Amino acid sequence: MKAEGDRNLDTAREQDRQWRGAxxxxxxxxxxxxCAHLRVDPRGYPIIAVIPQHPGREDYGSLSEQRKLVLATFDLCAVCATPLRDELRWQVTFDDELQHMGEQPRFSEAPVHEVCALYAAQVCPFVSSPYARLGDPMRKGQRRPDTLVIAGFDRTAEVVGHDSELQVGEGILMFEMAGLGRTHRLVGADDARAAYEAALGDDAPMVLDDAERRLIDILCAPTPEGEDAGGVMAGAAWLxxxxxxxxxxxxxxxKRFAQARDDFYFQVAANALLQPDLMQDWESIDDPCIAAASSWLRTRxxxxxxxxxxxxxxxxxVRDVNGRRPRIATTAGAPPRDDAAIRRRKAAEAALRKGRRKKR
Known part of the structure; x- marks a missing residue:
């Protein structure tokens, strides 16, 4: 019989073989x-929507919290920046993490389209390579888990500020997902390629209206002043x-927005709730981000x-000078029980459990 160390070495070699060339x-x-509209860096890598992207200094190893806020506000994919709409919203996990995260798990990353997640499994070094190393302070240098699990959810239930569990003293945005619909459990390069090819076969250019196109064009290019447009667009999102x-x-x-003089961004956002007609005036101002955001909001x-x-x-x-609250359209009642969604969630969870048993 092989010793435990030999068996572990054999397992590692098999995993390396499965992911080789991923x-x-x-x-x-x-x-x-x-993704056709995304700019690329000199190596040919697409500059995805969620990373910090000062011109010439795109940081693929980081997430921009300001860009995450923009994506959450306008409900955009963190890879291609186009709307998520009624598609499943996908998050990347590893091994059996998802089974320990509860029915409405929270993620530090913004969700993406299915085809965009599977595209990342082809070209993103961290997602596609089992040799990738974690870079946060608590796990720096650790090899990422071997099995890639991409999970699709029906909706984003909530986005909130929260203390990071991996970066002490840092606050980040967390995305709470609900309604697990499907999963892809990828244990090697062949799995990843087959899943991507299937998704690619169903892919089509996203049809956008003028307001959506304007937003995306701004978000996916530097500002005329050479800044990362994500930070500027985040200010418009606040408003x-x-x-x-x-x-x-x-x-x-x-902090740029939260600690502005006289709490400017909050006060303007409050005024916009109290006087919705302000939005129409904002569409013609010189700031392209605020103008685009206002046009988008008014046309939804x-x-x-x-x-x-x-x-x-x-x-x-908020209250006006007479103590009155803004008038917001009444929320529709709770949605009816979606038995089909419940069946999809249970089937996805069963598939995860089955995959875990096979791994053992």
Whole structure:
């Protein structure tokens, strides 16, 4: 019989064999149609929506909290920056993490489209390579877990500011997901490629209206002054409702807005709730981010659920000079029980348990 150390070595070798060649150069992978507008760096890597991206200094190893706020406000994919709409919202996990996170797990990353998540499993070194190392202070240098589990949820239930569990003293945005619908359990390069090819076959360019296109064009390019547009667009997000995100002031990256003189961003956001007609005036101001955000907000038939909830929270906190609250449309009653969604969640959870038993 083999000793325990020999068996562990054999297991490691098998996992290495399964994932060998998983990470490919971007030029070797057909990108989703919805990613066609993304800029690329000199190596050919797409500059995805959620990373800090000062021109020439794109940081693929970090997440921009300001950009996460923009994505949450406008309900955009963290990879391609196009709307999530009624598609499942996908998060990346490893091994059996998801089984220990509760029915509505929280993630530090903004959700993405299915095809975008699987594209990342092809070209993103951290997601695609079992040799990738964790970079946060608490786990720096540790190898990432071997099995990649990509989970799709029906909706984003809540986005809140929260103390980071991995960066002591740092506040970050957390995305609470609800309604687990499907999972991809990827144990090797063949699994990852097969899943991506299937998703790519169903991919199509995202049809955008003028207001959406304007937002995305701004977010995916530097400002004329050479800044990361994410930080500027985050200010516009504050003004249309993100100022009321629960615990937003705990997020250090938001100090620029939270500590503005006379609490400017909060006060303007409150005035916008009290006087919605202000939005139409904002569409013609010189600031392109505020103008684009205002146009987008005014032309929505229905707001994303997260932004709608933030505005409702804000309406409970602000008053006009006569002590009256803003008038916000009455929320529809609780949605009916979705038996199909419940069946999908149970099937996805069963698949995870089955995969875990096979691993043992």
């Amino acid at each position: 990470s490919r150069r971007p030029a070797e992978v057909i990108a989703p149609a919805r 249309i409702g993100a100022a009321f995100c629960p615990q937003i002031r705990r997020v250090q990256a938001m 038939q229905r707001l994303p659920a997260v932004l709608e909830q933030w505005q409702r929270d804000g309406a409970r906190r």
